[in-house]
Amino acid sequence: MSNVFYQEKFQDRHNGPRAEEAQEMLAFLGVQSVDELIEQTVPSQIRLKKALALPEALSEKAYLAKVKQLADKNKVFKSYIGQGYYDVTVPGVIQRNVLENPGWYTQYTPYQAEIAQGRLQALLNFQTAVSDLTGLEIVNASLLDEATAAAEAMFMLYSARKNKEANVFLVTPNVFPQTLDVLQTRATPFGVEIRVADIEEANLANDVFAVFIQYPAADGTLAEYASFTAAAHAQNITVCVAADLLSLALLTPPGEWGADVVVGNSQRFGVPMGFGGPHAAFFATKDAYKRNIPGRIIGVTSDANGNYALRMALQTREQHIRRDKASSNICTAQALLAIMASFYAVYHGAEGIKNIASRVNDLAKLLDKALQELGYEQTNSSYFDTLRVVVGDQVGALKGEALNNELNFFYHEGVVGISIDETTTFEDIQTIVKVFAKIKAKSVNDIDLAGMVEALSPSIPEELVRTSAYLTHPIFNSYRSESEMLRYIKTLESKDLSLCHSMIPLGSCTMKLNATTEMVPLTWAHFGGLHPFAPADQTSGYMQLINELNDWLSEITGFAKMSFQPNSGAQGEYAGLMVIRAYHESRGEGHRNICLIPASAHGTNPASASMAGLKVVVVKCDEFGNIDVADLRARAEEHAANLNSLMVTYPSTHGVFEESIIEICAIIHEHGGQVYMDGANMNAQVGLTSPGFIGADVCHLNLHKTFCIPHGGGGPGMGPIGVVEHLVPFLPNHEVVAVSGEEGISAVSAAPFGSASILTISYAYIAMMGSDGLTAATKTAILNANYIKARLEGHYSVLYAGANGRCAHEMILDCRGFKHVGVEVADIAKRLMDYGFHAPTVSFPVAGTLMVEPTESESKAELDRFCDALIAIRAEIAAVEAGDVDQKENVLKHAPHTAEVVTGDEWNRPYSRQTAAYPLPYLKVNKFWPSVGRVNDSQGDRTLICSCPSIEEYAEA
Numbered sequence: 001m002s003n004v005f006y007q008e009k010f011q012d013r014h015n016g017p018r019a020e021e022a023q024e025m026l027a028f029l030g031v032q033s034v035d036e037l038i039e040q041t042v043p044s045q046i047r048l049k050k051a052l053a054l055p056e057a058l059s060e061k062a063y064l065a066k067v068k069q070l071a072d073k074n075k076v077f078k079s080y081i082g083q084g085y086y087d088v089t090v091p092g093v094i095q096r097n098v099l100e101n102p103g104w105y106t107q108y109t110p111y112q113a114e115i116a117q118g119r120l121q122a123l124l125n126f127q128t129a130v131s132d133l134t135g136l137e138i139v140n141a142s143l144l145d146e147a148t149a150a151a152e153a154m155f156m157l158y159s160a161r162k163n164k165e166a167n168v169f170l171v172t173p174n175v176f177p178q179t180l181d182v183l184q185t186r187a188t189p190f191g192v193e194i195r196v197a198d199i200e201e202a203n204l205a206n207d208v209f210a211v212f213i214q215y216p217a218a219d220g221t222l223a224e225y226a227s228f229t230a231a232a233h234a235q236n237i238t239v240c241v242a243a244d245l246l247s248l249a250l251l252t253p254p255g256e257w258g259a260d261v262v263v264g265n266s267q268r269f270g271v272p273m274g275f276g277g278p279h280a281a282f283f284a285t286k287d288a289y290k291r292n293i294p295g296r297i298i299g300v301t302s303d304a305n306g307n308y309a310l311r312m313a314l315q316t317r318e319q320h321i322r323r324d325k326a327s328s329n330i331c332t333a334q335a336l337l338a339i340m341a342s343f344y345a346v347y348h349g350a351e352g353i354k355n356i357a358s359r360v361n362d363l364a365k366l367l368d369k370a371l372q373e374l375g376y377e378q379t380n381s382s383y384f385d386t387l388r389v390v391v392g393d394q395v396g397a398l399k400g401e402a403l404n405n406e407l408n409f410f411y412h413e414g415v416v417g418i419s420i421d422e423t424t425t426f427e428d429i430q431t432i433v434k435v436f437a438k439i440k441a442k443s444v445n446d447i448d449l450a451g452m453v454e455a456l457s458p459s460i461p462e463e464l465v466r467t468s469a470y471l472t473h474p475i476f477n478s479y480r481s482e483s484e485m486l487r488y489i490k491t492l493e494s495k496d497l498s499l500c501h502s503m504i505p506l507g508s509c510t511m512k513l514n515a516t517t518e519m520v521p522l523t524w525a526h527f528g529g530l531h532p533f534a535p536a537d538q539t540s541g542y543m544q545l546i547n548e549l550n551d552w553l554s555e556i557t558g559f560a561k562m563s564f565q566p567n568s569g570a571q572g573e574y575a576g577l578m579v580i581r582a583y584h585e586s587r588g589e590g591h592r593n594i595c596l597i598p599a600s601a602h603g604t605n606p607a608s609a610s611m612a613g614l615k616v617v618v619v620k621c622d623e624f625g626n627i628d629v630a631d632l633r634a635r636a637e638e639h640a641a642n643l644n645s646l647m648v649t650y651p652s653t654h655g656v657f658e659e660s661i662i663e664i665c666a667i668i669h670e671h672g673g674q675v676y677m678d679g680a681n682m683n684a685q686v687g688l689t690s691p692g693f694i695g696a697d698v699c700h701l702n703l704h705k706t707f708c709i710p711h712g713g714g715g716p717g718m719g720p721i722g723v724v725e726h727l728v729p730f731l732p733n734h735e736v737v738a739v740s741g742e743e744g745i746s747a748v749s750a751a752p753f754g755s756a757s758i759l760t761i762s763y764a765y766i767a768m769m770g771s772d773g774l775t776a777a778t779k780t781a782i783l784n785a786n787y788i789k790a791r792l793e794g795h796y797s798v799l800y801a802g803a804n805g806r807c808a809h810e811m812i813l814d815c816r817g818f819k820h821v822g823v824e825v826a827d828i829a830k831r832l833m834d835y836g837f838h839a840p841t842v843s844f845p846v847a848g849t850l851m852v853e854p855t856e857s858e859s860k861a862e863l864d865r866f867c868d869a870l871i872a873i874r875a876e877i878a879a880v881e882a883g884d885v886d887q888k889e890n891v892l893k894h895a896p897h898t899a900e901v902v903t904g905d906e907w908n909r910p911y912s913r914q915t916a917a918y919p920l921p922y923l924k925v926n927k928f929w930p931s932v933g934r935v936n937d938s939q940g941d942r943t944l945i946c947s948c949p950s951i952e953e954y955a956e957a
């Protein structure tokens with residue numbers, strides 16, 4: 001046969017096992033073919049009868065050529081639109097070594113602190129930088145975007161309000177429209193009233209619990225709020241401020257004038273606009289709210305050897321423990337982007353940040369002066385970076401001239417908004433002046449721009465000029481040369497285990513391959529450099545990509561249409577439930593408020609339901625982990641009049657394809673409810689079945705699980721939702737860019753298409769896999785899981801299985817039986833680190849268990865190494881059970897072992913150093929050393945330290 005038409009297939013790179021390996025694994029399972037295994041695993045009544053209708057798979061090279069064409073359809077104009085999104089210069093050393101580096105982007109959320117000290121430190125640096133700049137003590141390590149951070153603040157201040165009668169959130173009209181939009185959405189289910197009114201003492205009525213201010217205001221103006229804030233506090237009204245992080249280098253921080261919460265976007269710290277995201281929002285507050293703050297806080301503690309160590313503090317498992325009482329549903333956040341922003345602060349330091357902010361301010365002042373000289377009226381008397389220029393009925397002409405020069409401004413009723421950013425230069429100001437001059441039939445040469453530079457008058461009122469220091473910690477002052485910076489980034493990276501080292505078998509999280517080719521276009525300017533509110537004719541490449549991805553994901557889920565607004569799975573849940581709510585309301589059934597949720601559900605489900613104003617009723621699971629259908633029927637009947645919905649994960653969180661799923665959906669529909677399917681487990685469905693086919697009405701996809709967006713150490717993610725035809729009209733709209741119809745719910749996130757730039761990753765995955773490759777991936781994921789199950793059975797008991805003894809794409813290992821000899825599931829998780837592995841999901845959905853999900857991307861060799869490690873650990877447990885080793889002094893209890901401990905001069909353990917560090921031969925060639933010993937959780941929670949402690953402080957503690 002000729003090889004003329006030989007074509008490599010991407011699916012052969014994405015899927016781990018070679019054909020021969022797959023055959024060996026099937027033989028081990030006692031089946032002839034993968035189809036026979038699928039026959040035994042996926043109930044026949046829910047199996048799709050035909051292949052997915054998707055375009056032919058592209059090779060990696062062909063894909064890059066195609067996506068280049070799409071990129072070229074996007075026009076990258078200079079953006080002066082502002083409104084919360086600004087062009088930036090990403091330092092090359094950060095772009096290549098963080099954003100484009102799988103050592104940073106493939107990590108999991110840092111639940112296993114001992115092998116995550118690098119990103120924990122970077123996130124602590126983020127918190128420290130935000131704390132310094134905002135002037136507040138307690139900071140979390142990122143929220144999804146500025147608008148949702150504002151909504152979280154509203155909810156926190158509402159819950160903690162002193163006057164329990166008050167239900168009004170007073171919002172100044174001078175805020176970003178997308179923020180107001182999201183505030184409206186989130187306030188509705190709670191009965192909180194958003195009152196848009198000026199920030200005047202006269203408006204501080206009795207029914208107001210908090211006030212929301214944008215600083216600088218949305219139109220760019222600056223005002224002083226210290227006395228207003230004091231007046232508000234005097235009436236038990238709190239103050240939340242959305243601030244521009246870069247401006248705080250020059251402005252008095254809100255924390256210093258009394259603000260209770262400061263939120264905002266850290267995008268200006270070296271993260272591209274990306275047509276809306278991803279970026280990390282921040283949330284800073286007073287010490288008094290440290291137990292109420294949403295999201296994750298990184299805190300300082302110590303390890304088993306008494307050394308400095310970091311961990312996620314307090315709310316780590318908030319949703320899983322508090323469920324519908326949780327203070328927020330945030331799970332995946334924006335870790336990678338927070339890390340980028342923190343490195344930007346480390347790279348520039350206080351001096352660099354101040355210089356950048358001052359240049360922005362000076363260029364704005366220069367432009368102001370030049371435009372006034374041309375005879376324009378500029379209405380902002382004080383400002384940081386944004387001007388408002390009155391052009392009246394010449395706005396059309398001006399816009400035309402601006403577009404001729406590839407400039408985007410913000411246009412609003414005859415007034416032109418111009419926001420200067422980090423990338424703006426003197427020459428750019430000349431170009432803008434040229435455009436404005438032309439409208440007045442003048443020439444840029446009529447004014448002496450260069451001559452004006454030295455005589456600029458201040459634009460920041462004296463009382464708002466920042467006097468306090470920031471970024472004073474040595475971390476922000478030690479890595480100025482690129483060599484130093486590179487080594488700092490690498491030092492942190494080397495402390496963290498990522499997919500670069502070994503498989504990360506996290507149940508429910510689908511840590512599959514994030515292929516390089518999928519990532520490449522992400523950092524092209526034609527995707528990164530677009531403002532989310534750029535004119536439509538500049539974004540047609542993006543729109544084509546989003547439309548095609550909509551078609552493909554609709555086909556894959558069996559739904560009519562997708563919304564790409566939600567920035568995470570949990571936000572998708574919320575969006576989906578709000579869509580269902582709008583649907584019921586449209587039929588005059590707005591009273592339906594009962595949401596049935598199985599006991600086994602992920603904690604974000606009840607948290608999202610409660611945020612959507614629903615009352616959660618728990619449905620029992622039977623001894624096999626399946627939904628108790630009799631109980632479900634009883635609850636549905638009992639609440640028939642008010643049944644809103646069921647939230648169900650499929651295959652179940654126990655890793656089983658429940659046979660009764662079709663009946664379950666029917667019961668809910670019979671009683672007037674809608675079925676929300678949690679799509680976190682889509683990796684077991686793609687190409688074999690689909691939520692739409694099964695009978696669900698809405699489903700979110702975690703694109704950062706099933707569709708290859710990397711986890712980034714805890715975000716970014718994307719949680720688009722798909723819906724059936726009758727729900728399409730209610731999909732989220734957006735105040736600035738229409739993305740849905742009149743009946744659409746208001747926005748759930750700041751940008752019309754969420755974190756649009758990372759959609760390129762999922763788009764690439766589907767384009768290169770095609771129907772065939774995607775279906776093969778699902779089958780391989782099921783094969784890999786069942787292979788692990790078969791290898792580990794006899795060593796561990798596997799909790800649940802389907803009718804034929806098969807699991808879906810994941811399984812639960814029961815570790816509760818070791819408790820009586822003092823071995824906890826955490827000991828196994830920590831000991832796995834010594835074997836070079838990240839632990840599976842610990843204690844979800846069942847306490848005391850491990851949930852393992854290998855994904856299709858792992859080869860047999862890697863699966864075998866992982867199984868060997870778990871089997872070796874089982875032998876170590878057996879030695880404790882047999883009484884051969886002490887229940888406290890053993891290799892499990894002391895795990896993980898650092899290089900420092902193992903090579904120490906003293907060794908008084910009842911096991912050898914070799915046993916500690918090299919328990920299996922493969923470790924001799926590939927050893928990953930945990931950088932700290934077991935971290936002390938309770939110490940970290942007792943005394944919360946969430947910014948970098950000084951070296952002296954730490955030595956004293």
Ligand SMILES: *Cc1c(COP(=O)(O)O)cnc(C)c1O
Binds near residue numbers: 330332568717
């Ligand atoms: C991951 C997950 C979620 C939450 O998704 P995020 O993107 O982290 O918000 C919800 N449900 C299940 C079952 C999950 O595994």
